[in-house]
Amino acid sequence: MRETSGRATASGDGPGGPVPDPSGGPYGRTNRRRLALALAATTAAAAVVLGCVAEGAVAASFTSGTPFTVTVESLEAKGFGMQLGLSTGTGRPAVLTRWPVAEVSGLCQSVTVGLPLVGPTTMVLTARTVHATDLVIDAYHASGTLNLRRLVIGPTRGTTGYHSEDALLKNITLRAGSATAGTFALTGVGLDVRPGSAPCRLPNGGAGKGMRESG
Amino acid sequence: MIRQRFRRWRHTRPFPAGLCSVAAGVELIAVVGTAPGSLSLSGAGAPASWLLATLMIVAGLTMWLDPPRRYYAGAMTLICGLLSLLLSNLGGYLIGFLLAGLGGSLALAWIRVPTDGP
Numbered sequence: 001m002r003e004t005s006g007r008a009t010a011s012g013d014g015p016g017g018p019v020p021d022p023s024g025g026p027y028g029r030t031n032r033r034r035l036a037l038a039l040a041a042t043t044a045a046a047a048v049v050l051g052c053v054a055e056g057a058v059a060a061s062f063t064s065g066t067p068f069t070v071t072v073e074s075l076e077a078k079g080f081g082m083q084l085g086l087s088t089g090t091g092r093p094a095v096l097t098r099w100p101v102a103e104v105s106g107l108c109q110s111v112t113v114g115l116p117l118v119g120p121t122t123m124v125l126t127a128r129t130v131h132a133t134d135l136v137i138d139a140y141h142a143s144g145t146l147n148l149r150r151l152v153i154g155p156t157r158g159t160t161g162y163h164s165e166d167a168l169l170k171n172i173t174l175r176a177g178s179a180t181a182g183t184f185a186l187t188g189v190g191l192d193v194r195p196g197s198a199p200c201r202l203p204n205g206g207a208g209k210g211m212r213e214s215g
Numbered sequence: 216m217i218r219q220r221f222r223r224w225r226h227t228r229p230f231p232a233g234l235c236s237v238a239a240g241v242e243l244i245a246v247v248g249t250a251p252g253s254l255s256l257s258g259a260g261a262p263a264s265w266l267l268a269t270l271m272i273v274a275g276l277t278m279w280l281d282p283p284r285r286y287y288a289g290a291m292t293l294i295c296g297l298l299s300l301l302l303s304n305l306g307g308y309l310i311g312f313l314l315a316g317l318g319g320s321l322a323l324a325w326i327r328v329p330t331d332g333p
Contacts, residue, residue: 027226028282031326038320042293046312049300111308113245123246123308191309 053184067140069199070174073106075099080148080167085138094138094177099167104130107186108200122198128188135181137174144172171202228282229289229325235318236275236292240268242311246304264303267295271315278322289322 079100084093110124147168224230247264274288274295281288296315299306306312 026327028229028325028327030229030231030321031324034326035320035324038289038293038323039316042296042316042320045293045297046300046316049297053301053305111246111304123310125305125308193308193310 053186067175067177068109068111070137070172070176070179071106071108071200071202072104072144072169072172072174073202075102075104075167075169075172077102077167077169079163079165081163083162092140092177094140095142097137097139099135099137100133102130102132102135104132110198110200112197112199119195120197122194122196124190124192124194124198124200126188126190126192126200127186129186131183131185132181133183135179135184137179138177139174140177141175142172145170146172173200173202229278229285229322232285232289232318232321232325233275233278235314235321236271236278236288237318238275239292239296239307239311239314239318240271240275242314243268243271243299243303243307246307246311264299264307267299267303268311270295271318274322275318278318282325285322285325289319291319292322293319 077099079098081098083096085096105128107127107130108124109126110122112120112122147170148162148164149167150165151162152164153162243264247268271292274292277288278285292315296306296312296319299315300312303311306315
């Protein structure tokens with residue numbers, strides 16, 4: 001796609017043609033109508049993509065070299081597995097937790113990154129309810145209340161781990177390296193950017209009791 | 216003199232478009248983790264982020280250094296931005312996606328003015 005205005009000057013404005021003077025090209029400006037058109041098309045495409053994510057039609061992937069914090073008010077899962085492994089996000093050893101079908105309410109996810117010029121900034125994603133299938137979370141640290149039924153502690157596929165038929169978690173705080181899911185359907189999504197380090201916290205500050213493990 | 220030349224340089228190419236695209240790539244990498252070592256052992260998510268971010272930065276530099284190719288660069292930035300929604304932490308928590316969408320759109324919307332001078 002080249003400029004079709006037919007006003008090309010002799011300043012090397014051709015594909016592959018060298019520009020003779022780096023600061024000597026023709027002047028330009030932003031065409032507002034084109035900008036509006038391009039923005040509208042992008043917004044429409046993004047709405048389709050985000051709609052598919054929200055409906056669980058496509059999988060969204062979260063990976064962070066900086067561990068992120070997840071807090072969950074309650075999580076009900078059919079099937080649960082936990083074993084030691086390597087985090088896909090950071091390559092550090094972590095506890096890989098598997099949740100074949102999980103219903104989450106009161107999810108909050110946050111990651112703090114040191115942005116250039118701005119300094120530490122926390123990005124927070126919240127959702128009222130989440131329906132996830134084939135969810136795998138690499139956790140470094142978890143605290144909260146865990147209720148398991150038909151728990152088996154022992155060798156699972158070569159490594160010592162835990163698995164159970166279903167699990168009920170209350171007021172869980174996780175430090176995780178990555179979370180991937182087959183489907184991840186969110187309702188009541190909120191997104192927030194805060195200056196400084198302000199990770200997710202449970203309303204009742206329920207960290208530090210119950211189950212504890214660290215990678 | 217320098218400021219005047221910079222001004223001329225900015226006005227002869229889609230400068231904000233390139234700036235937004237480069238910023239989008241930097242933001243995606245910043246979210247995934249700034250240590251390049253984290254790339255070596257990562258699974259699906261991190262390399263996709265690095266790939267998309269690198270493409271965005273290259274596209275942004277293309278807008279600056281080769282303005283006639285801004286349409287390719289702009290389209291590439293837009294596609295990378297949309298893919299980053301799926302592959303890279305929801306587009307770097309939407310910020311990277313918004314920057315990429317703005318940068319790509321600005322590149323597509325940049326046109327030459329026929330006369331000399333702004």
